[in-house]
Amino acid sequence: MALEHAILVSLLEQPGSGYELARRFDRSIGRFWTATHQQIYRVLRRMEADGWIAAEPVAQDGRPDKKVYSAAEAGRVALAGWLREPVEPETVRHELAVKIRAAAFDDPAALISEVERHRDGHAALLSRYLHGEQRDFPDLTSLDTRQELQHVVLRGGIEYERMTLAWLEDVLATLRRLAADTRRP
Amino acid sequence: MALEHAILVSLLEQPGSGYELARRFDRSIGRFWTATHQQIYRVLRRMEADGWIAAEPVAQDGRPDKKVYSAAEAGRVALAGWLREPVEPETVRHELAVKIRAAAFDDPAALISEVERHRDGHAALLSRYLHGEQRDFPDLTSLDTRQELQHVVLRGGIEYERMTLAWLEDVLATLRRLAADTRRP
């Protein structure tokens, strides 16, 4: 399980409440790790009990109080240990690939609009990444270690989206060709 | 949940026992959907109860009896319905990306061997895909619908591995540069 570790990284980069973490997981962190607020609150309580993080209650006016968490030394040590462990067979769940192969037993044309939706979603994400890159890394010649590492992860996201986009166009061309073939074979 | 649907696709392509399905999920299907034998047996029982698949006991000599499942009409209909539903935000779990960002709070050099391991794994997988392509699709000019769709999914796998490989080399170069910088800044 790496949710603890993803939370630790996020808290090391910037302390925050459970709610704030949930929003980060909807944005930047969510690029490579997703989590709902339920998961996050549960894990935060466990991590606090284990001494990995420390909580400080913060009163706010006009809105509910919050608990701001920050990474503790024990958490940083646990993270360093995890870094040195070999990991994961990376479980894959690619629903669209299942659908494409399933289309052989139904109508390939029925999938076209669904694939177009995915393509548009990936195109939008790529454009968000590229804008985010320009905003957060305007000068690529002077980055510190943290920024270098954030940027190489972002480059991975960008390349992934580019590749996915090209593949989805390939899928669409294939589906359209098959649909035309079955209409007048 | 798409495990049912992945199993249906596999059984439509070729009937088989739970054990055989489990092995397929370790090989080709496992490229885009993973599952253990436990999950598979449980889901098979439910699908049989729902009338999506039919089971036929097959006696074998020299080894235990098996139950060979095949997709039923109700299953095919369910699969066609699922094809037409919009789906999934595709939950992402990219442990290596978490590790890379975590390295900013520890020693970037500690990650190098881990990333090299991943790179080697992806290189081996790419080579398996390319050999599988040559074996299963020797003549790309005469494919039926099913093969066309299988091949476009395989192309996706190949492009994914190529992209990942290039990115991991980028990650390695970045980590090595950062490691050199911190040794003599």
Added chain:
DNA sequence: ATTGCCTATGCAACTCGTTGCATAGCAGGA
């Protein structure tokens, strides 16, 4: 002879992840 691996299925216990709902005050628009 024993050990280990392969086929084949399954139970039990557990953890992880998701969904629906609840509370509660404040802000902004129809």
Added chain:
DNA sequence: TCCTGCTATGCAACGAGTTGCATAGGCAAT
């Protein structure tokens, strides 16, 4: 004024996924 939405945290129930173990015969190598 009412409705919607945001901040902020949490409970309860369920479903999905993992891990360890069990059975049981056959095969091959040590």
